[in-house]
Amino acid sequence: MKTLTRNAYAKVNLALDVLRRREDGYHDVCMIMQNLSLYDTLTFTVEEADTLTITLACDKAFVPCDARNLIYKAIALMGETYHLTGHVHVELVKRIPVEAGMAGGSTDCAAAFHAMRELYGLDVSDQELMKLGVKLGADVPYCIMAKTALSEGIGEVLTEVAPLPDCFVVVAKPTISVSTKMVYENLHANELQHHPDVAGMVDALKQGDLSGVASRMENVLETVTTKLYPQIEEIKQTMKESGAENAIMSGSGPTVFGLYTEKATAEQAAEKIRQQYGLSEVYVTQPC
Secondary structure, three states, X not given: OEEEEEEEEEEEEEEEEEEEEOOXXXXXXXXXXXXXXXXXXXXXXXXXXXXXXXXXXEOOOOOOOOOOOHHHHHHHHHHHHXXXXXXXXXXXEOOOOOOOOOOHHHHHHHXXXXXXXXXXXXXXXXXXHHHHHOOOOOOHHHHHXXXXXXXXXXXXXXXXXXXXXXXXXXEEOOOOOOOHHXXXXXXXXXXXXXXXXXXXXXXXXXXXXXHHHHHOOEEOOHHHHHHHOHHHHHHHHHHHHOOOOEEEEXXXXXXXXXXXXXXXXXXXXXXHHHHHHOOOOEEEEOEO
């Protein structure tokens, strides 16, 4: 029997631009992706068996533990691709908010790809894992890479960039559900009049200029989501009024995050948001 434990880290989009809707229905994007210190923990156990079987358990009852789960899908895909056998059991401790625009499912999926490679001693590169990962989700390749990155194409074309300078990141998830499909269907990407300065953000990251990064934080999906869910904009403003360098929505939402230079200020802002909006999923994190 072999056992392996991995942490799977949340991500936010420091900038998110949508360039166009493609003929295949997907969208070309241009984003800056950043990992945060908020993480799920996955413990993998492998026992010998004649065929590949998979079981999954989670500490949160609302998380599906069958073939719908991306962890399950990653293990099955690795088994099919590399002809693996054995009984794989995964225990998931879920901390990253679900359906939050923080790649919680994708990062768990990426952890499963990494774990299967290590447990089975496979001579497989990260690039090969990323080619498999994109079959399961556009964010999975980034989560396999797990470094600050410029993300293009549908999200699978990744270029490493300088990391976000040291700071504190307050993350708040409102108690609403947002359909990513609905947001993209209502975006009208080809009609956008303004786009984030992603190139300028890449330069600011290279210079270690937190203010320069913060001033360029922007997410075009807010043009859809904040109209439907005003609380997202309200939380953004509360963060800014509480000392954030800037605050935006991550992904298609509804999670909002803000950058702070001081830990005490970040913790005070987090507590204010918990009290003012009655939210339980509010965290003070750091870039990682």
